[in-house]
Amino acid sequence: MNERIFMSRADISDAEEDAVRRAIRSGWVAPLGPEVDAFEAEVAQRVGVKGALALSSGTAALHLALLHLGARPGTAVVVSSMTFAASANAIAYTGAEPVFVDSQEQDGNVDPELLFEAIDTLRGEGTEVVAAMTVDLLGRCCNYTAIEAGLAERGVPLLEDAAESLGASHAGRPAGAFGQAAALSFNGNKIMTTSGGGMLLSNDEQLLDRARYLSTQARQPVPWYEHTEIGYNYRLSNVLAALGRAQLGRLDEMIHRRRVIRRQYMNAIASLDLRFLGTADADGSDVENCWLTAIILGDDIPHTPDEVIGRMDKANIEARHLWKPMHLQPVFRNARSFSTGTSERLYRRGITLPSGSELPDSATTRVIEVLNILSR
Numbered sequence: 001m002n003e004r005i006f007m008s009r010a011d012i013s014d015a016e017e018d019a020v021r022r023a024i025r026s027g028w029v030a031p032l033g034p035e036v037d038a039f040e041a042e043v044a045q046r047v048g049v050k051g052a053l054a055l056s057s058g059t060a061a062l063h064l065a066l067l068h069l070g071a072r073p074g075t076a077v078v079v080s081s082m083t084f085a086a087s088a089n090a091i092a093y094t095g096a097e098p099v100f101v102d103s104q105e106q107d108g109n110v111d112p113e114l115l116f117e118a119i120d121t122l123r124g125e126g127t128e129v130v131a132a133m134t135v136d137l138l139g140r141c142c143n144y145t146a147i148e149a150g151l152a153e154r155g156v157p158l159l160e161d162a163a164e165s166l167g168a169s170h171a172g173r174p175a176g177a178f179g180q181a182a183a184l185s186f187n188g189n190k191i192m193t194t195s196g197g198g199m200l201l202s203n204d205e206q207l208l209d210r211a212r213y214l215s216t217q218a219r220q221p222v223p224w225y226e227h228t229e230i231g232y233n234y235r236l237s238n239v240l241a242a243l244g245r246a247q248l249g250r251l252d253e254m255i256h257r258r259r260v261i262r263r264q265y266m267n268a269i270a271s272l273d274l275r276f277l278g279t280a281d282a283d284g285s286d287v288e289n290c291w292l293t294a295i296i297l298g299d300d301i302p303h304t305p306d307e308v309i310g311r312m313d314k315a316n317i318e319a320r321h322l323w324k325p326m327h328l329q330p331v332f333r334n335a336r337s338f339s340t341g342t343s344e345r346l347y348r349r350g351i352t353l354p355s356g357s358e359l360p361d362s363a364t365t366r367v368i369e370v371l372n373i374l375s376r
């Protein structure tokens with residue numbers, strides 16, 4: 001049997017192994033330490049924001065940002081429906097109501113006009129909208145030119161869920177630099193990893209200070225343990241930050257490899273009745289990090305994503321469905337949504353392909369062989 005091809009596996013080299021060993025031998029195994037400080041500074045510099053807070057997950061970063069923006073019971077946060085559950089879960093933790101907004105056709109990112117319509121409608125009904133959370137789907141930034149202008153007009157803060165988009169950019173500005181704050185994820189399958197971890201980015205030092213305080217059990221700055229609020233245990237460990245720094249040093253190389261892989265798929269299956277999600281970028285203002293390459297099957301293809309994913313699995317290849325939109329999730333069945341059917345259609349015809357930077361050409365060749373069943 002061929003070796004299994006994974007969709008997006010951690011790409012770990014000797015550099016990461018050395019970094020983790022160095023961190024352990026330095027004695028800083030306890031959480032926090034010099035690797036965490038350096039990791040924060042390096043990521044902030046890379047993205048071009050004033051500060052960063054290394055956390056145990058991207059979900060934690062979203063949660064803390066939302067708390068600072070005033071998310072609480074009785075308020076609403078508008079959010080892209082086509083996302084991983086973490087985006088919506090972070091809203092639910094605060095007690096605020098997630099309100100889901102549908103996608104634009106081309107890349108599955110939130111439809112800016114519909115986002116504004118949702119905000120205006122909720123406000124018209126007297127609901128306080130404390131934030132708009134945008135999600136840069138599969139490593140492609142949202143249309144922030146439109147979104148920033150519309151949100152500024154309405155005075156609604158933007159929180160960028162950049163968990164999938166580190167290394168991407170819109171109109172020359174890097175993912176993670178939009179809005180009041182942004183969240184990165186370093187989960188094991190993301191563009192770079194700390195095995196598990198995340199980061200909150202912002203130019204607002206007050207926001208970062210508040211999040212830092214909440215992330216370390218809301219301890220008051222006095223010599224004894226004094227607490228006046230409920231806090232969280234959300235910090236990233238020093239050992240994992242060392243792993244992250246080594247990955248950051250290889251980020252461009254890893255993104256480059258993912259781009260090559262996408263190009264291989266595009267060249268090989270250009271004649272099939274399908275399209276690549278995102279990619280067609282008329283004015284060149286968006287640079288994707290190519291985290292995951294997804295195809296949307298055309299109407300003439302008599303196969304469902306389930307069938308294709310099944311065939312892949314038989315060939316020992318992992319492919320998956322696109323995120324199932326949150327407004328279709330049983331857990332959010334009572335949540336409000338502004339939907340047009342676009343994200344549902346993308347979900348019903350979409351497949352994400354193996355995209356990991358550690359995949360050799362022989363792996364993409366195997367994937368392409370299976371995809372060629374679509375031509376018959």
Ligand SMILES: *Cc1c(COP(=O)(O)O)cnc(C)c1O
Pocket residue numbers: 056057058059060083084086087135161163164184185186187197198
């Ligand atoms: C992975 C992901 C998250 C959550 O990140 P974790 O580090 O796993 O908590 C949030 N939003 C999106 C869109 C993601 O893909």
